[in-house]
Amino acid sequence: MVIRKFDHDVVFLSDTRLLKNRCLNLKYVLNMMGCLTVDFTNDCSGLLLFWNNNVSVDLLSYSPRHIDVIVESPIEKFHFSGIYGYADANLKFKTWELIDQLSISSYLSWLIGGDLNEILSNNEKQGG
Incomplete structure (x- = not known):
């Protein structure tokens, strides 16, 4: 499993389709503390x-x-936002509104991760 192989300090997962009790089991499998x-x-x-x-x-x-x-x-302290963006084209503006709101919550260096469900151009897209 990639998470074990690279021994990350922090891991964010989106679109998990898991209930809380299954997530807690995964915590122990991955040897994570929190x-x-x-x-x-x-x-x-x-x-x-x-x-x-x-x-x-x-x-x-x-x-x-x-x-x-x-x-x-x-050695460091930073702001992290894990985001799962709206896939519906008519709702994508809500993802950017959320990012804008989160941007004011800290003066620290800020890292955004996850799936924003955004592409720069159609040639990046595969499938429907």
């Missing part, structure tokens, strides 16, 4: 944030579309 979960809903398919004991994580906010935290290690 876990935040957002269960899947009709609108969104679930979010997970894992971290190991090399870092501490402080939750700022969450929704079915994001988990926003401050991550602190012995």
Whole structure:
């Protein structure tokens, strides 16, 4: 499994389609110390944030579309937002509104990860 192979300190997963109890089992399988979960809903398919004991994580906010935290290690502290963007073209503006709202929650260096469901041009797209 990639997560074990590279020994990441923080891992964000989106579109998990997992219930909370299954997510907690995965935490132990991956040998992670902490876990935040957002269960899947009709609108969104679930979010997970894992971290190991090399870092501490402080939750700022969450929704079915994001988990926003401050991550602190012995050498750095930064703002992380894991996002699962809207796939529907008519709702994509909501993803960017969310990013705009999250941008004001910290003065620290900011890392955004996840699936924004955005492409720069149609040649990046595969499938329907």
